[in-house]
Amino acid sequence: MNQQILFNEQIELDWQQQWFRFDAILAGQRVPCFITxxxxxxxxxxxIPDPxxxxxxxxxxxxxxxxxxESLIEDEAFDAQGRIWLGHPAI
Structure with missing residues (x-):
């Protein structure tokens, strides 16, 4: 697929839940991407001892x-909530 996928500079760290979130933009829609x-x-x-x-x-x-x-989005490896998790299979 030749899709235009953009990433903004905004990231969110949730120290309690132990993940980072960053968003991709695909066809005007936000795609939440996470890594633990x-x-x-x-x-x-x-x-990683601290924020x-x-x-x-x-x-x-x-x-x-x-x-x-980007590769996971192109492969449509979304979980049930439409999120991308790096390092995890789609749920």
């Missing part, structure tokens, strides 16, 4: 995360 902090830490190759470290890790890996999310 555990998954992010594995990709960053070090623990500041989480933000640094996300920013350092942003390009790769957005590329993976």
């Amino acid at each position: 902090l555990a998954q992010l830490g594995r990709r960053w190759s070090r623990p 500041e470290s989480a933000s640094v890790a996300f920013e350092q890996l942003r390009f790769d995360l957005e590329e993976e999310a």
